[in-house]
Amino acid sequence: MPAGARFVTRRLLRGVLTMWFAVTVTFFLLRLLPGDPALAVADPTMTDELRAELLRDYGLDRPLAVQYWEYLTQLLHGNLGVSFRQNQPVLDILLERLPWTLLLAGSALVVTVALGIPLGVVAATRAKGTLDRLIQVGGITGQSLFIPSIGVFLLYVFGVVFGILPIGGAMDDDVYGLAAYGSIALHLILPCLSLVLVQLGSYVLTLRSTLIDALGEDYCTLARAKGLPNRKVVWRHALRNALLPTTTLVGLQLGFLVGGAVLTESIYAYPGVGRAIFEAVGQLDFPVLQGAFLMLAFAVIVANLLTDLAYGLLDPRVRTS
């Protein structure tokens, strides 16, 4: 098999394995936890017969292995169960919400990388300078922010005090056509900015340190020696190599980004999967909580796979190693 095909197969297998792991962990956590699933559906005063009937209805009286097999087959058919409170398939509820979360998390990632690369380059090329110190302190502070805090702060300043940006939701009800896109963009600014502020630090700090290392390598010294302008040495030679660890970071940060999106959507009443989680917590709607985790895990795994494959195209070392 050629190296490229092997690379793609390996990454695909890895994605499948990760999803299987997520599904299995969820299944066993739910079954092994002290809480009785039947208690969650009905009130605790019900009779034993009623409880037994409920357990049977949900298939919870059968052996664990049978339940596990059943669970896997149902998931493969896209069955995430039925919401306790809304009497609607969980998949339908969540699929309606997913595009908003993808829009929010995706735009946050793009903006973070678009700002992170130049900031990292500035910090690395002026290492130990005032600007570098500022960027470092800013990065550490940003990473330390609690998302609801920064969310409320932005909402208070731009939504309440200045009143220039909407304070919640994803779009206005009464707009159509081009105006609708404008409305969506306006509603996206604050949630996206909250996520970017928290994420930016790790990208900038990682890129800064890998870029400083790359700039000390022989090939950069050679590039300078043959008279290349510094700008070209940095952007053409050092940056390309320094981006590899940053791409790995995307993979590590995607899960964190999604967690941040859950908190952000809760603050801004943004109608994504995260907001569905927030509402489901209040109503103890466990099927929605479980479905939301599996769906977000799936989204993260697919995104990870795409990042890996894209990087494999750009960097031959990744393909062959």
Added chain:
Amino acid sequence: MTTELVMPSGGDTPPPAAAATPAAGGLPPSESVARQTWQSFRRNPLGLVSAGVLILLGLVALAAPLIADYPSGYGEEVLAGPGAGHWFGTDDLGRDVFAQVIWGTRVSIVVGLAASLLAIVIGVLVGVAAAYFRPADLVLGVIVDVSLSLPVLPLMILVAALAGPSVPTLVVVIAVFSWPEVARVVRSQGLAVVPMPYVSAAHVIGGSHLWIIRKHVLPGVAPVVAVSVVLTTSRAVLSEAGLSFLGLGDPNSWSWGTILHQAQRSGSLATAWWTTLFPSLAILLLVVATTLLAVAYNDARNPRTR
């Protein structure tokens, strides 16, 4: 490890004679690494201030009953701004926000520390086992990688909601989903330590696996574990705040996240700024201080940046 990090006020102050030697030109080679690290650490104002802030927060957590009455019941002044009577104002039920933040410090720090210690124990065991026993690494390494790439917060939410909100639930849930990060850094440091000649030498003289791990591998990974304790604690505090903010905190106690949850629930989140500003500042203070402490410790330990 914890004691080493929070040491500044501890009893390990170098005697005057030792303090005088650097003036004579560099530290003598017999000086221990720990002392060199401390010598360098105490010249770093950021590290000292961070350590001071953390000690202060720890004291606040310990002395909460002496500082403020437990915030309960209802007060007469509803949503009063910060003033002489209520330093941080009051919430929608007239409860003192200052008292909430003080008592919240206690729960936030207890949950953060307990979850972090549990995560560290699991993470170190798994990380060292993966680095030392190569066949185990195949399985453990994959488990760690795979769990690191999953969105952890939604999973924590699911489990915390099922198990029912309480302080022990929070501790266990946060720890169970935080150890892979610890295992990752311990494993990668362990992979550098295990092939060292002194470990091979220990094998040659017939040392048992357990003895080698205890005497040679663990000390080798100790510095990253020290940093990990600090960073995991701050992440655990953030996780606790996130879960509590979503309504999964212990309903019978105050934590910083609970204060924000109450503010959100009552709708005073955006109008009464003091109900959110002060708990937010407390979280920020703790997390920035722990991060800077970890950075300062790393710099002090590294001979190149010392």
